[in-house]
Amino acid sequence: MIDHLVYAAPELDAAVDAFEERFGVRAAGGGQHVGLGTHNRLLALGPRTYLEIIAPDPGQPEPAAPRPFGVDGVTEPRLVGWAIAHDDIEQARAAAVAQGFDPGEVLDGQRRTASGEVVRWRLTSNALVGGVVPFLISWGDTPSPALSAPAGLVLESLHVEHPDPALITSRLRALGTDVEVRLAPEPALVASISGRDLR
Numbered sequence: 235m236i237d238h239l240v241y242a243a244p245e246l247d248a249a250v251d252a253f254e255e256r257f258g259v260r261a262a263g264g265g266q267h268v269g270l271g272t273h274n275r276l277l278a279l280g281p282r283t284y285l286e287i288i289a290p291d292p293g294q295p296e297p298a299a300p301r302p303f304g305v306d307g308v309t310e311p312r313l314v315g316w317a318i319a320h321d322d323i324e325q326a327r328a329a330a331v332a333q334g335f336d337p338g339e340v341l342d343g344q345r346r347t348a349s350g351e352v353v354r355w356r357l358t359s360n361a362l363v364g365g366v367v368p369f370l371i372s373w374g375d376t377p378s379p380a381l382s383a384p385a386g387l388v389l390e391s392l393h394v395e396h397p398d399p400a401l402i403t404s405r406l407r408a409l410g411t412d413v414e415v416r417l418a419p420e421p422a423l424v425a426s427i428s429g430r431d432l433r
Contacts, residue, residue: 235282235283235318235319236283236316236317236318236319236368236389236392236411236413237282237283237284237316237317237318237319237371237378238279238283238284238285238286238316238317238371238379238380239279239284239285239286239313239315239316239389239392239423239425239432240286240288240303240313240314240315240316240317240364241253241285241286241287241288241311241312241313241314241432242287242288242289242303242304242305242308242311242312242313242314242364243287243288243289243308243310243311244289244290244308244309244310244311245289245290246273246274246275246287246288246289246291249287249289249311250275250287252311253277253287253311256430257277257387257427257428257430258386259277259384259385259386259387260384261275261276261277261285261287261383261384262275262276262383262384263275263276263347263348263379263382263383263384264276264286264287264345264347265345265346265347265348265353266291266293266294266345266346267291267302267343267344267345268294268344268345268346269294269297270297270301270302271290271291271294271295271296271297271301272288272289272290272291272301272302272305273288273289273291273293273294274286274287274288274289274345275287276379276380276383276384277383277384277387278380278381278383278384278385278386278387279380279387279388279389279427280380280388280389281380281381282319282378282380282381283380283389284378284379284380284383285387285389285427287311288302288303288305289305290305290306302361302362302363302364303315303361303362303363303364304363304364312433313422313423313424313425313432313433314364314365314423315361315364315365315368315369315423316368316369316392316423317357317361317368317369317370317371318368318369318370318371318409318410318411319371319372319373319378320370320371320372320410321372322372323340323356323357323358323370323371323372324340326370326409326410327340327358327370329408329410330370330408330409330410333407333408334404334408335367335404335405335408335409337358337359337360337367337369337370337409338358338359338360338361338362338369339358339359340356340357340358340359340370341356341357341358341359341361342354342355342356343355343356343357343361353376353379354374354376355371355372355373355374355376356371356372356374357369357370357371357372358370358371365421366394366395366396366402366421366422366423367402367405367406367409368406368409368411370409386428387427387428388427388428389425389426389427390426390427390428390429391425391426392413392423392424392425392426393413393414393415393416393423393424394406394413394414394415394416394421394422394423394424395415395416395417395418395420395421395422395423395424396415396416396417396418396421396422397417397418397419397420397421399415399416399417402415403415
């Protein structure tokens with residue numbers, strides 16, 4: 235199941251404003267990824283699916299490592315990654331490895347909300363680089379952020395574009411998903427959200 239899409243931008247407030255102007259719903263919630271140098275806002279795309287708008291956080295010091303999802307190199311807002319939810323992330327990772335694709339070690343993640351609450355999850359380390367191949371995520375006892383994010387939009391479809399569709403299709407199958415992969419000169423994620431495309 236698609237857990238969320240990651241939409242990166244150079245500046246969070248400007249991206250939230252532009253997204254609201256185009257789609258009619260304002261992203262809210264989210265918080266800071268302390269130590270990673272990013273912050274985010276969220277929008278529900280369904281009962282258990284959401285969009286994360288992420289950007290460098292000017293309120294944090296420069297992180298020791300590059301920001302996740304290649305955020306440092308983003309000059310225009312775009313989709314940079316996506317996640318598949320699994321209750322047992324270790325088992326899902328082992329199944330992918332057995333089928334020839336290693337999504338990386340399982341890491342602990344967290345963010346601090348505006349109210350100071352710490353939200354925790356686990357994810358595979360391929361999330362740190364982003365891209366058209368999804369990462370795995372498990373929320374454990376934490377409710378899906380989609381449940382509290384502003385509603386009104388629906389993820390109607392998602393497809394991947396890539397110069398080597400067979401390679402990407404094999405990786406998606408190893409991760410247990412069958413999202414369509416189309417031949418294209420450059421890798422890209424393309425989502426249809428409430429009748430409009432988002433890349």
